[in-house]
Every structure is written in structure tokens, then in C-alpha cells.
Amino acid sequence: RKEVEQDPGPFNVPEGATVAFNCTYSNSASQSFFWYRQDCRKEPKLLMSVYSSGNEDGRFTAQLNRASQYISLLIRDSKLSDSATYLCVVNPWSARQLTFGSGTQLTVLP
Amino acid sequence: DAGVIQSPRHEVTEMGQEVTLRCKPISGHDYLFWYRQTMMRGLELLIYFNNNVPIDDSGMPEDRFSAKMPNASFSTLKIQPSEPRDSAVYFCASSPTSNQPQHFGDGTRLSIL
Numbered sequence: 001r002k003e004v005e006q007d008p009g010p011f012n013v014p015e016g017a018t019v020a021f022n023c024t025y026s027n028s029a030s031q032s033f034f035w036y037r038q039d040c041r042k043e044p045k046l047l048m049s050v051y052s053s054g055n056e057d058g059r060f061t062a063q064l065n066r067a068s069q070y071i072s073l074l075i076r077d078s079k080l081s082d083s084a085t086y087l088c089v090v091n092p093w094s095a096r097q098l099t100f101g102s103g104t105q106l107t108v109l110p
Numbered sequence: 111d112a113g114v115i116q117s118p119r120h121e122v123t124e125m126g127q128e129v130t131l132r133c134k135p136i137s138g139h140d141y142l143f144w145y146r147q148t149m150m151r152g153l154e155l156l157i158y159f160n161n162n163v164p165i166d167d168s169g170m171p172e173d174r175f176s177a178k179m180p181n182a183s184f185s186t187l188k189i190q191p192s193e194p195r196d197s198a199v200y201f202c203a204s205s206p207t208s209n210q211p212q213h214f215g216d217g218t219r220l221s222i223l
Contacts, residue, residue: 031209032209032210034211042216042217043201043214043215043216043217044153044201044214045214046211046212046213049211087153089211091208091209097141097143097155097158097166097208098205098208098211098212099155100152100153100155102152102153103152103153
């Protein structure tokens with residue numbers, strides 16, 4: 001089993017839709033969780049950290065479910081500019097460095 | 111603030127040649143990472159340094175790959191001899207601690223002919 005698993009998609013949604021991605025992780029001792037965004041032919045960029053109580057940043061909501069070992073990202077009122085690949089990132093404590101998922105591709109259609 | 115700086119942005123060379131990729135991390139970041147990204151394999155961690163010391167190089171594909179960090183502001187990833195299957199985007203990233211988010215450079219697009 002991979003340390004971090006994501007549905008690769010692609011997710012094609014109309015503008016204004018709500019879309020959610022899940023990501024599962026295998027190490028129950030994992031301490032830190034992040035969502036990154038990567039545009040085509042660009043570097044990954046931090047979108048938001050994921051906190052135990054869940055957190056929101058504008059149209060984006062991240063949640064952590066430790067019992068089921070998954071994190072989620074919800075995008076409301078999606079914009080064309082949200083089209084990108086979203087990478088789930090986990091820091092397994094024992095490994096000491098971040099582990100990146102393979103990414104979920106999102107295309108928002110006009 | 112200056113981010114992670116990588117050079118060159120693009121490199122095209124013939125197989126068998128030596129390739130050197132360079133990275134300047136964000137000042138004050140104690141961790142530096144080298145990644146390779148391809149369509150087939152996604153983002154792979156090659157090696158990372160803590161305070162200029164290599165900590166884990168288990169991701170380095172083979173002996174043709176080597177990385178150094180002679181000081182806190184500079185690192186190199188070298189491929190010698192290069193092969194066509196080394197063609198990929200190579201990213202350098204840095205972070206203040208191992209638990210904090212990593213900041214990526216623009217990447218080097220490497221094509222080995």
C-alpha cells in the first residue's frame with residue numbers, strides 16, 4: 001500500500017460547482033498534513049495546511065479524519081482558475097520528510 | 111523575499127554528458143530537498159539534506175546521480191553520465207524544519223537526447 005493515495009481523476013466540473021477530493025494515508029503516526037496545488041508545467045505550491053479541527057480559507061475547506069486516516073479538500077464555487085493538479089502531502093513522523101501523493105487533476109469548465 | 115532559486119531553467123544535452131543542476135535554498139531554511147517529476151512516476155524524492163548533511167539518499171536512482179551541499183546556500187545535483195531516461199523536471203525545495211511546508215523552486219527541465 002502506498003503511503004499516500006489519491007484518486008488521480010480527472011475531475012471535470014462546471015464553473016460554480018462544488019468539488020471534493022479525498023486522500024488516504026497509511027501511517028497512523030503522521031503528524032502534518034498539507035494540500036499543494038500544481039499548475040501545468042509549474043512547481044508545486046502550498047495551498048493550505050490541514051489542522052485537526054478542520055480549517056477554511058475562502059472557498060477552500062480542509063478536513064482531517066484521523067480515525068479513518070484520510071484528509072479531504074472541498075472547493076466551493078469553483079473558478080476556471082482552480083484548474084490544476086492538487087497534491088495531498090503527509091509528514092509521517094518516523095520518516096521525517098513530507099510524502100507527496102500522485103495528485104488529483106481538476107478541470108473547471110466554462 | 112527571494113524564493114528557492116534553481117538553475118538552469120532548461121537543459122538539453124546529449125546522452126553521456128555530465129549534467130549539473132544548481133539550487134539556492136531560502137535563507138534560514140535548514141532542510142533542502144531534490145525531487146524528480148515525470149508523467150509516469152509523479153514526484154519522487156531523490157535526496158534531502160539537514161544543515162548541509164545528506165540524511166536520506168535512498169531515492170537516488172543509481173550511482174550516476176550524486177548531490178552535494180557545500181554550504182547552507184548552495185546545493186548541486188549531478189548526473190554523470192546522463193541517459194535519455196533521466197529526462198524529467200528536477201525540483202529543489204527547502205523548508206525551515208521537517209514538519210513545515212516545503213517551498214519549491216521553478217524546476218529544471220532536463221532533456222537528454
